[in-house]
Amino acid sequence: MLAKVLLILLGTSIILPSRSEGPHVESKSAPSARDDVYGPQPQAPEEKLLSEETKSTMRLGNLPAATHILNSILNNYDHKLRPGIGERPTVVTVELSVNTLGPISIMDMEYTIDITFCQTWYDERLRYNGSFESFVLNGNMVSQLWIPDTVFRNSKRTQEHVITMPNQMVRIHKDGKVLYTIRMTIDAGCLLYMLKFPMDSHSCPLSFSSFSYPESEMIYKWENFKLQIDERNTWKLFQFDFTGVTNTTETISTPAGDFTVMTLYFNVSRRFGFVAFQNYVPSSVTTMLSWVSFWIKRDSAPARTSLGITSVLTMTTLGTFSRKNFPRVSYITALDFYIAICFVFCFCALMEFAVLNFLTYNRTNPRASPKLRHPQIRARSRTPPRAHVHQHPEAFVCQIEDSEESDEEEGPSCPAQQSLSLDTTQRPGGCCKWCKKYFCMVPSCEGSIWQKGRLFIHIYRLDNYSRVIFPVTFFFFNVLYWLVCLNL
Structure with missing residues (x-):
């Protein structure tokens, strides 16, 4: 019996060492298999646990110190x-x-x-001693500290950004220096003086001061005035170009006391291209189109009338369109003046034809009584117009034979008819008596000797005068207009 027990113990001792050598061999061969794998080698479980434990110990060692400093600062802080x-x-x-x-x-x-507003001040109550140079607190801790009650005086609407957390930050330094930063979007008022529109420049202010602390309790200042502007985002000005920024500091008196007010002026100038293509070019082209009527025959009354009325209505529409997206100011801008002058040119072109048509119609269609007309009137189509004078016991009659080719010699041309026409214009009256001295009312008349040195206007050549006077006058007006507007 004793011999059997000894044999069993001996067999067990032989089997156990052979099983323990298997894992030992595999652990030696495993690293050689992982030598071909690229990347960091995994740490042993004991080393990994040891490093995490060390780091957590270090963190737990600094965190209570920071919490203790912060609690000691805010314990008796009001x-x-x-x-x-x-x-x-x-x-x-x-x-x-x-x-x-x-x-x-x-x-x-x-x-x-859209600005990031930074304010810095010293608060002795927030001084501390420790290894930390500063504490950074998020927006949730802002309510536990004293913050300047800064207000933007010309703001209409103000929005504070709160996504994903309130965009506020407080940094507390060891010496009690406090930095408070907040991001906000402000809709501020800007009084635009549009007299030189569209060659205008503006300075849009952004004023801020304390709401309740007068100058004897709180003072604002620029330590080193530096304004950081991301020029890549200035495209939101659209019709304007950013030209610079200036700042001022002043003291205003109110019933609550004297307050320090700081103001930033953002200087912008208008881009001229948009307004030029929307207003100046159509106005100038419409004015020049109204002059086309001077090259149309005066017999074509429908064509000249429709062209003149269309030009006037177009200028009226352009004047209304230029004021559509414009503040209702009580003064006239530079653009309004230009459109008004273009409207006057179009209206004068229409009135020129009305005057010409009225005067020539009265002269080419005289109100002759039946006694002055000869019963025998001959019409010749291919011969130039000739005048035949007939003696009548009761009247002196001039017979006109017209042809199709006589466009320039419309109206009476014979001396007898001229004398008859002049007799009708020499009636006693203020207007007609004055007109006969300076105007010629018949197609072929020429200025008399006594009219030399005076302004003598041939009514039938009024279109020829207008072809020169209108373009020259409009050209000199444009030269004077742009010289004045661009140099102001």
Whole structure:
């Protein structure tokens, strides 16, 4: 029996060492198989646990220290009172970073600006001793600190960004220096003076000050005035170009006291191309089209009348369209003046034909009584017009034989008819008596000797005069207009 037990123990001792050598061999061969794999080698479980434990110990060692410092600072801190109360005014240093500028609304006279507003001041109550140079607190901790009550005086609407968290940050330094940063979008008022429109330039202000602390308690200042503007986003100005920025600091008096007001002026100038193609080019082209009537025969009354009326109505439409998206100001702008002058040119071109048609119609169709007409009137189609004078016991009659080729010699041309026409114009009266001295009412008349040195206008040549007077006058008007507008 004892011999059997000894044999069993001996067999067990032989089998156990052979099984323990198997895993030991595999652990030696495993690294050689992983040598061909690219990448970091996995750490042993014992080493990994040891590194994580060390790091967590270090973090847990700094976190209680930071929590202790922060709790000790805010333990007896009263955020309702400003630093240095009763001793000296609080000096707040301001810095501004512009993210986007624009667009500018002409109708509402306002503009939109997206800024990151930074304020810096010293608060002795927030000083601490420790290895941390500063604490960064998010927007949830802002309510536990004193913050300047800065307001934007010319803002209409203000939006604070809260996605994904409120875009606010407070940084507390060891010496008590506090940096407060907030991002906001402001719709601020901008009074636009449009007298030189569309060659106008504007300065859009952004004013801010304290709401409740007068100058004796809070002072704003620029330590080093630096305004960061991302020019890649200034395309939101659309019709304007950004030309620069200026700043001013002033003190205003109110019933609540004297307040320090700081103002930034964003200078912009209008781009001329859009307004030129929308207003100046159509107005000039319409005015020049109205002159086409001077080359149309005066017998074509429907064509000349329709062209003149169309030009006048087009100028009226352009004047209304230019004021569609424009503030209702009480003064006349440079564009309004230009369109008004173009309207006057179109109207004068229409009136020129009305005057010409009225005067020539009265002369070519005289009101002759039946006694002055000869019963025998001959019409010759291929011979030039000839005048035959017939003696009648009761009247002196001039017979006119007209042809199809006599377009320039319309109306009476014989001396007898001229004398008859002049007799009708020499009636006692103010207007007719004055007109006979300076105007010729018949087609073939020439200025008399006594009319030399005076202004003598041939009514039948009024179109020839207009072909020169209208373009020359409009050219000199444009030269004078652009010289004045571009040099103001």
